[in-house]
Amino acid sequence: MKAPVGNMLIAQSGGPTMVINQSLVGAVLEARKHKCIKHVYGALHGIQGILDENFLDLGNETKATLEAVAVTPSAALGTVRKKPTAQDCEAIFQIMSRHDIAYFFYIGGNDSAETVHIINEAARRAGSPLCCFHIPKTIDNDLRENDHTPGFGSAARFVASAFMGDDLDNRALGGVKINIIMGRHAGFLTAAAALARTAPDDGPHLIYLPERPFSLDRFASDVAAVYKKLGRCVVAVSEGIADEHGTSIASAFSKEVDSHGNAQLSGTGALGDYLATELKARALIKRVRADTFGYLQRSFPGIASKTDAVEARGVGAAAVKFATGGELCGSVAICRVPSEDYAVEFKCVPLRKVARETREMPPSFINKAGNNVTQAFIKYAAPIVGDLPKITRFEALR
């Protein structure tokens, strides 16, 4: 198909990440290379900004500003958690026609892919040549068709770094430390805590993921066993842990749901406090502390994974290349190239394959007992997260 001529509209959606602006800037800079793209508009706060016709002309931004925005965490255009109705999608499609939009790019997770999918279907029904693309983003690393997703590597680098420091803190003071990590259904980010280990007795000593049923009794006996051996224990727990019936443990403390029907898990320390209290009572350990890493996991500046930043830039540029190269719609997927060294390629995959459903950790990444990760996970995640801070201990204590 010949690339249409017209304007481009881009927006950001869902939870921010440390590198979602890399994808935005990657797309904007790539667009400047293509004559078929006239004006480049950014909509503020995702589809809400489209419905409100709240646009910025990104053609006015200098390259220096774009590069500075690219290394700034969070969504520079603002973001939104809004599931559009069929009526919204029709309105969005009309607004885009009025602004002569020929290219629409939406950066987000599976819900955002679903939104693009719906708008794309409206465009197809109307016989419009509108190009509709989803650009992947999620710290949860749970998009189908992707080896991994932009945003995950940097959040994972925060989590692994935090565990390196926190394990040293626990080593110095003793007791039990529980850290609650983001991830509603997929445990990838929690699993990344394992990258903190540099010696056999380093924490996290136990890792609890949403992919395996969580039992308080089992948790208490696991921790007690480590504590008995080392006099301390560091635990990584996903905010999304659920019991054998699939009921989220944290949902008992949450009274708030978002527009996608998801219970609020982040922005509260309730799950960590609950586990610490239960553990004190069950395992009779005096010093038990819990931290909930919260929003810092996705927003802490200056510590992004270099690999993640490069790939986030890459998927943004790739979406524009696919669209101007004749593809009508799709989602950009990161695929790992089988090779000795780490390498990826970007593919254009059908929107419906990425929309709605998410993926979880494969069983090969989780140990049999369901309280740790395997070496296969470490091998998978290490190149995405990249280099970590150097730490050491005295030779006499090694």
Added chain:
Amino acid sequence: MKAPVGNMLIAQSGGPTMVINQSLVGAVLEARKHKCIKHVYGALHGIQGILDENFLDLGNETKATLEAVAVTPSAALGTVRKKPTAQDCEAIFQIMSRHDIAYFFYIGGNDSAETVHIINEAARRAGSPLCCFHIPKTIDNDLRENDHTPGFGSAARFVASAFMGDDLDNRALGGVKINIIMGRHAGFLTAAAALARTAPDDGPHLIYLPERPFSLDRFASDVAAVYKKLGRCVVAVSEGIADEHGTSIASAFSKEVDSHGNAQLSGTGALGDYLATELKARALIKRVRADTFGYLQRSFPGIASKTDAVEARGVGAAAVKFATGGELCGSVAICRVPSEDYAVEFKCVPLRKVARETREMPPSFINKAGNNVTQAFIKYAAPIVGDLPKITRFEALR
């Protein structure tokens, strides 16, 4: 006084910091320059390690290892929260005599200075030439006689960086974000959140410190006013906030006290959750989130303030210089030199002047309304914290 000849014993105490190992390594490397110091021992877990005669011979550690330990967060010798009894101090003094210790260095906060003070008095009573020195450390920045303390600058850099990212996150999504910061009686670390601001509408928009009485009604109306104006609000709250009677707000949720009689404030998200719940009810704001930064503030690797690292190294070396230079006892204090540029010098001050009592934020650092800091604080803290990550927004949004 002529410097005694004998062995040196050094240990770490209280909460770890990102740079307490700099002080340890500063002292150990300086000791190697002085012939009057024979063996250099490190006691594991502070005075507990002395009582247990649990010593490492730090003379066996290579310079490369020492330098690598110096940039590793947390206490490499382990630490302890233990207030020694008079009997403990007597035992410690006997053990040190037996190991021919002529130089004792204890790195910690005001409680640790108190411990050194008591051991020093036992030595003086016994007519021993034992040199007893306190090396300052605390992220709370609350030691008397000091312009600021090693550990504060790096923790403050974490807090300021975290607020930069979190404010961008809040800007992108809206709502109210409350972040709970460490600091039992002194608000310096919470105040450091203000360094995150790069534009007039940047958060934190409100800052609540232990130095001013906290009122829920006032808090709710302050937040509602900012929210009305900006559609969002980012708040920094010290874990140590207390009501008009001086009763800690968090103590209502804490059932645990340490050996110094302090209630557990960190390692729980209860205060943040309480404030978020109250705020939702009082200000009728839907999206309210709370994060408690917790132990990451003092342990996150790879992001220490360069100034803080240099000064922490400096106070360790200075203590050994004072002791080998003929001082019998004292605490090293960081004093700011009046000058155009930022500069400090290290002084030897009497132990009793640093022990027990702490200091709070001076009134000139807090605004009249008691919900923010002044420019005087920013000027004070900025050089200690040093450079921060670069962030920006689109020119059209400035």
